[in-house]
Amino acid sequence: QVQLVESGGGLVQSGGSLRLSCTASGRDFITYAMGWFRQAPGKEREFVAALRWSGGYSTYADSVKGRYTISRENVKNTMYLQMNSLKPEDAAVYYCAAIDTIGDIRSSGAYDHWGQGTQVTVSS
16 A cells, blocks of 8 residues: 655745645555645645655646755655745645646545645735
8 A cells, every 4th residue: 555745834024935744654665656736724625745656757837936946766666746935825735736646636536545735824
């Protein structure tokens, strides 16, 4: 069973930066892709960024493009999300997720495993 654990959330001022981490564990962990999603109060969960584990192809939501960077460290089974120039509207619970096989990495429905989430709060 794959387990995903996020860390790195917290409170930051508008314009500041945070780096989220997501570490995967489980026997013989193999993934097609991993991604980040976020959910603000009263809103639906939305796609943020995703990364194919092999080849490194990445994709971003328009709202974060140019400010966020997704990356991975294969030997540690860890994915990162560097968030710069944070805005109050970026505040949400951020979830990492992993897909076992080929799927639409921008769609939450394609993901097989989810972390518990980490809170990001941005003060104006």
